[in-house]
Structures are given as structure tokens and as C-alpha cells.
Amino acid sequence: MNPADIALLVELLKRRTGIALNPAKTHLIESRLTPVARQFGFRKADALLRDLLRHGREAMWRAATEALTTNDTWFFRDRAPFEQFRDAVLPVLALRRAATRKLRIWCCAVSTGQEVYSLAMLLQETPLLAEGWDIELIATDLNSQSIARAREGLYTSYEVQRGLGIRRLITYFNQEGDKWRIAGRLGRMIQFRTFNLLDDAGWVGTVDAVFCRNVLIYFEEPVKARVLDRLAGTLAEDGYLITGNAEMPDKVVPFFEALPGRRGLYAVTRPAFMLVSGTY
Amino acid sequence: MKHCMIVDDSRVIRRVASRILEDLSFETSEAESGQMALEACRHRMPDVILLDSHMPSMSYLEFLRTLRRQANGAHPVVVFCTTENDVGHINDALGAGANEYIMKPFDRESLQSKLAEIGMA
Numbered sequence: 001m002n003p004a005d006i007a008l009l010v011e012l013l014k015r016r017t018g019i020a021l022n023p024a025k026t027h028l029i030e031s032r033l034t035p036v037a038r039q040f041g042f043r044k045a046d047a048l049l050r051d052l053l054r055h056g057r058e059a060m061w062r063a064a065t066e067a068l069t070t071n072d073t074w075f076f077r078d079r080a081p082f083e084q085f086r087d088a089v090l091p092v093l094a095l096r097r098a099a100t101r102k103l104r105i106w107c108c109a110v111s112t113g114q115e116v117y118s119l120a121m122l123l124q125e126t127p128l129l130a131e132g133w134d135i136e137l138i139a140t141d142l143n144s145q146s147i148a149r150a151r152e153g154l155y156t157s158y159e160v161q162r163g164l165g166i167r168r169l170i171t172y173f174n175q176e177g178d179k180w181r182i183a184g185r186l187g188r189m190i191q192f193r194t195f196n197l198l199d200d201a202g203w204v205g206t207v208d209a210v211f212c213r214n215v216l217i218y219f220e221e222p223v224k225a226r227v228l229d230r231l232a233g234t235l236a237e238d239g240y241l242i243t244g245n246a247e248m249p250d251k252v253v254p255f256f257e258a259l260p261g262r263r264g265l266y267a268v269t270r271p272a273f274m275l276v277s278g279t280y
Numbered sequence: 281m282k283h284c285m286i287v288d289d290s291r292v293i294r295r296v297a298s299r300i301l302e303d304l305s306f307e308t309s310e311a312e313s314g315q316m317a318l319e320a321c322r323h324r325m326p327d328v329i330l331l332d333s334h335m336p337s338m339s340y341l342e343f344l345r346t347l348r349r350q351a352n353g354a355h356p357v358v359v360f361c362t363t364e365n366d367v368g369h370i371n372d373a374l375g376a377g378a379n380e381y382i383m384k385p386f387d388r389e390s391l392q393s394k395l396a397e398i399g400m401a
Contacts, residue, residue, distance in 0.1 A: 074393075079396070157365045157383045158383070158390075161381075161382060161383050161390060161393075161394070162390060162393060163393060163397070165380060165397050165398075166370060166374065166378075166379075166380050166381045167374075169370070170367055170370060170371065170374075175365070175366070175367045178365050
């Protein structure tokens with residue numbers, strides 16, 4: 001593949017999604033674009049890329065963007081953020097929201113759904129639902145194919161055994177042939193939607209916590225700040241942000257304050273009413 | 281160093297699993313049948329047992345029930361390895377005393393992830 005074409009692709013992808021791919025990863029780009037090339041009648045990825053850059057057809061751009069931004073994921077990935085949410089965040093939110101008994105949580109880059117279903121399982125294991133709490137999970141991803149898979153909730157044996165213990169498997173899944181389908185009671189907690197984090201998140205409304213894991217690392221600083229602003233804007237003034245463990249190594253993060261002793265857990269630092277969305 | 285016993289009638293599988301486990305800083309031992317594994321457990325109980333679900337002479341269910349009745353037999357964490365993607369099969373193993381399962385073929389990543397779930401890696 002032509003390095004100049006790749007450099008242009010990387011730049012245009014960044015404008016569309018904020019995601020900064022490493023142009024040196026030619027092999028990764030080529031392997032991800034090859035199935036898209038075939039889908040559009042090209043034999044090889046470089047032919048697709050030339051056509052894409054010359055004509056810029058939207059359907060092709062969408063398919064290429066989805067192929068280049070799909071991320072690997074698994075159930076209870078990294079474990080600690082889920083345990084931290086259950087042990088440190090949920091008890092505080094349960095106290096603060098005791099009057100309304102209502103919680104809204106946004107998982108903003110769920111890929112094929114494992115993260116949000118893990119969270120739904122964890123919530124099922126607390127007494128909140130049995131006590132009549134109304135818990136709504138909002139699951140979004142840039143990739144519409146990933147969201148369609150997430151919504152379907154059907155996983156292979158390989159996928160369910162990545163991160164998922166045997167008891168959770170038989171409690172929350174039903175076997176369908178050689179695959180496993182997530183139980184309806186989990187799916188009903190979740191609203192799925194394709195969404196680009198660079199777009200206006202006003203439709204999300206106010207949420208109590210945002211899971212934004214393994215996403216921010218793909219953004220350059222100005223884009224990261226813009227996304228963090230958006231996330232802060234959706235959070236209640238006492239809300240929490242959960243990121244990947246090592247995603248924001250700086251102690252000072254715009255709009256958020258790192259909670260001492262808690263990796264990847266932040267409290268929002270400015271009230272939601274002060275935020276002005278769409279200022280960029 | 282944690283000790284993991286690999287119980288499988290296939291020598292190749294035992295070698296592959298041993299290599300992965302040794303890379304993960306486990307001490308390993310191998311047994312090619314349920315009887316040999318039980319005999320070895322009488323001398324030295326491992327921390328983890330990786331148990332194949334298809335063994336010729338003694339079934340994995342019989343192995344599990346006998347192990348759990350043995351002195352200190354409640355101690356090892358048993359991960360049973362299966363090619364059967366079947367909830368009935370999984371329930372039988374749990375009922376007989378297995379703690380976790382892993383589907384074959386497994387690789388280093390899936391085995392490491394399973395061992396992490398049970399607090400062993």
C-alpha cells in the first residue's frame with residue numbers, strides 16, 4: 001500500500017472519528033481493509049484505498065471506518081474497574097439516589113457488547129434490582145456492526161470463556177446450538193445505539209456514571225479534551241467517569257478529578273449546568 | 281510457586297499445557313488417567329487440576345467425586361477441559377465438584393485468563 005495514501009487515510013479517519021491510527025501499522029490497516037475491498041468488488045485493499053480517496057463514497061467510508069475501528073473486547077475485561085465500580089461507586093450512588101431509586105449508566109464504546117453485559121450482570125448481583133431500582137444502561141459504539149452484534153447478544157464459545165466464569169455463563173446465558181445467547185433480563189436493561197463520540201451527546205440525557213474504557217488512548221490531546229468535555233456534560237454533578245487503568249496517566253485531567261487510590265476512576269469537577277455543548 | 285496437575289490421556293495436550301503453565305510460573309505434573317492422578321494426589325495434593333473431560337478408563341465425573349472425598353481433596357481448584365459446548369455437561373461437572381471449565385482447544389491467553397478468574401494467576 002502506498003505510504004502517502006495511508007497517511008491521507010489516517011488523516012481523514014481522524015477527522016471523521018477522532019481516532020488517530022498509527023500510519024506505520026500498514027499490515028493492520030491492510031488486513032482490516034481487505035474484507036471491505038472484497039465487499040466493494042476490489043481484489044486488494046490498495047485498490048479500495050485508491051478508490052476511497054479519489055471518490056470518497058459514503059457507504060465505502062462507513063465500511064472502512066467500521067473495519068478500522070473495531071476493537072477486541074471480552075467479558076469483565078481487566079476485572080478491577082468492575083470490582084471498583086461495584087465496591088466504591090455503586091454504594092455511594094445507591095445512597096445519593098435513594099430517594100429516586102433511579103440510576104443511568106452510559107457505556108460509550110461497548111464494541112460487541114461484552115462490557116455492558118458484564119455491567120448488567122454485576123448489577124443483577126446487587127440487591128438494587130430486587131429492591132425495585134430502575135437501572136438503565138445506555139450502550140453506544142461508533143461501529144454499527146458492533147452495535148448490531150451487541151444488541152443480538154449471541155456469542156461463540158471462545159467469546160464466552162474469555163473473562164466469564166462458569167457460574168455466570170450458566171446463570172446469564174442460554175445455549176443456542178454451539179453459541180450462547182444473553183438472557184433477556186439483561187438485554188432489557190440496555191438501550192443500544194450507534195454513536196460517534198465527536199457528535200453531540202445531548203440525547204443521552206443525564207447519567208450517573210460513564211464507562212469510557214480503551215477509547216481515549218486512540219485520541220490525540222485536543223480531541224480527548226473535547227470528548228472529556230462531552231462526557232462531563234452528560235454526567236450528573238456528582239457523577240463518575242471510569243476509564244482504562246492506564247489511559248489517563250496525568251493527574252490533571254480536564255473536567256475530572258482522579259480519586260485517590262483508585263486507578264481509572266474520576267469524579268466530575270464542574271457542575272453540568274455550566275457546560276456548553278457544541279462549543280468546538 | 282503454585283502446582284498444577286494436568287490430567288489428560290493425550291501426551292501432546294499434556295506437553296502443550298505444561299509448557300504454557302510453566303511459562304506462567306507454575307510447577308507442573310502430569311497424569312494420563314484418573315487413577316494415576318488420584319494416586320499422585322494421595323502423595324501430594326496440587327493447587328490446581330486441569331482435567332480432561334474425555335478419559336478412557338475413569339470418567340471425569342468419577343474422578344471428581346473420588347477426589348473430593350479424599351483427604352484434602354476439597355482443596356485443589358479443578359478446571360475441567362472440554363470440547364462439549366453443552367450446559368448439561370457443564371452442570372454435571374459443577375455438581376461433581378469442578379470449579380471452572382475451559383473449552384478446547386485453549387491457548388495461552390484463554391488459560392491464563394481462566395486461571396486469573398480463579399485467583400491462581
